[in-house]
Amino acid sequence: MSHAKIFFSAIFLIISISACSLPQIQTVSSFQSDHIQCQCQSPFPTIGMQFVHSITAILPNGDTHVAIGVTTISPDTQIINCAIMTIEGMVLFEAEYNQKIIIHRSIPPFDSKQFAQNMINDIRLVFFKPTGRLIKAGIRTARSNICRYEQPDGMIEDVIVQQNGNWEIHQYNTHYKQIKTIKAYYTDVNDHMFWEGKEKIPSKYEITAHGILGYTLKLGLIEARQNSS
Numbered sequence: 001m002s003h004a005k006i007f008f009s010a011i012f013l014i015i016s017i018s019a020c021s022l023p024q025i026q027t028v029s030s031f032q033s034d035h036i037q038c039q040c041q042s043p044f045p046t047i048g049m050q051f052v053h054s055i056t057a058i059l060p061n062g063d064t065h066v067a068i069g070v071t072t073i074s075p076d077t078q079i080i081n082c083a084i085m086t087i088e089g090m091v092l093f094e095a096e097y098n099q100k101i102i103i104h105r106s107i108p109p110f111d112s113k114q115f116a117q118n119m120i121n122d123i124r125l126v127f128f129k130p131t132g133r134l135i136k137a138g139i140r141t142a143r144s145n146i147c148r149y150e151q152p153d154g155m156i157e158d159v160i161v162q163q164n165g166n167w168e169i170h171q172y173n174t175h176y177k178q179i180k181t182i183k184a185y186y187t188d189v190n191d192h193m194f195w196e197g198k199e200k201i202p203s204k205y206e207i208t209a210h211g212i213l214g215y216t217l218k219l220g221l222i223e224a225r226q227n228s229s
Contacts, residue, residue, distance in 0.1 A: 020176045024145055026139035036137040040147035040159040043167045043184065044129045045199050048074045048227035050209065053063040053205075055084065059109065060213045067092065069219065072227055073127045080123050084110060095120070122207050122217070125169060126182055130157045166202075181208045199224075 028036065050072045057065045068089075072081040082099040093110040095103045097120045106116070132151035140146035143163040150156055154174040161167045169182040184202035205219040 012207075022172065022176050023140065023146075023158070023170075025136050025148060026173065027136075028138045033137045036139075036145045036161075037134065037147060039145055041129060041159045042200075043159070043161070043202075045127060047074065047199065048072070048076070049127075049199065050225055050227045051201075051221065052223040053221055057216040058216040058218075060215055061107070065109070068222070071123060071127075073123070074227070075128060078124075078128065080120060082119060082123060093119075097123075118209070118215075122139070122180075122182075124204060125157075125171065125180065126184075126207070130159065131156065138147055165200075177209055182206070183208075199226075206229070 007091065044062070050070070052070070053069045055065075055067045055069045057067065059065070066117065068085045068087060070083045070085070073079070077098075082093075082095055082097075083091055084093040085091050091105055092107045093103075093115075094105040095101055095116055101120055103113075103116050106112075106148070109115075117139050129152070130147075130149040132149040132155075135148040135150050135156075137147045138145070140158075140160055145161050147159045148156060149159070156172040158170040158172075159167065160170065166185050168184070169180075170178055171180040171182075173179050183206040185204040186200060186202050201221060201224045203221045207216050207217040207219070
């Protein structure tokens with residue numbers, strides 16, 4: 001092999017490794033780490049909730065769809081009920097999750113099993129605390145703290161809490177390539193904070209799945225209330 005080929009092969013290897021490495025976490029004292037761990041748990045509801053959101057979905061083919069989403073969650077049981085409706089109220093998709101996905105109704109373009117799986121995965125990622133092992137809690141940047149969790153399947157979830165209270169989730173596959181990003185914002189354009197009981201509710205979410213089949217979901221909170229069932 002020529003020196004040039006060796007050189008460019010080495011460069012390619014370095015780029016590949018750096019592109020698939022996890023962001024660094026600055027180590028803190030055990031006291032600070034405990035505080036940060038509490039911060040990382042705070043974004044997730046602790047009681048059963050029902051949410052109604054406006055949804056702007058940008059699909060892999062570039063199509064944009066606007067709909068209404070209704071999501072009911074139970075953090076204790078990990079049960080999910082969800083539906084997507086048109087603005088006029090016609091149900092396009094309805095499913096529940098209780099250890100497995102049961103689809104009650106699905107109309108194109110929401111009729112694939114992959115869509116149902118992606119939707120349940122997104123809901124679990126947004127509303128339920130990470131179930132994996134905490135690897136490290138520390139400082140991500142001067143204005144954000146981070147907790148890193150390793151899931152049983154080897155995937156990584158970073159929960160990042162900003163100084164202003166907004167938060168993000170970065171999900172990585174087993175090769176440390178980022179595959180999904182969640183961003184949550186607590187205040188609307190009028191700087192009004194949404195509460196339901198003791199639960200502070202983000203007014204907006206932005207969910208981005210990366211890659212060739214990637215998509216973006218932009219959610220705006222319409223209603224949030226404690227689930228009475």
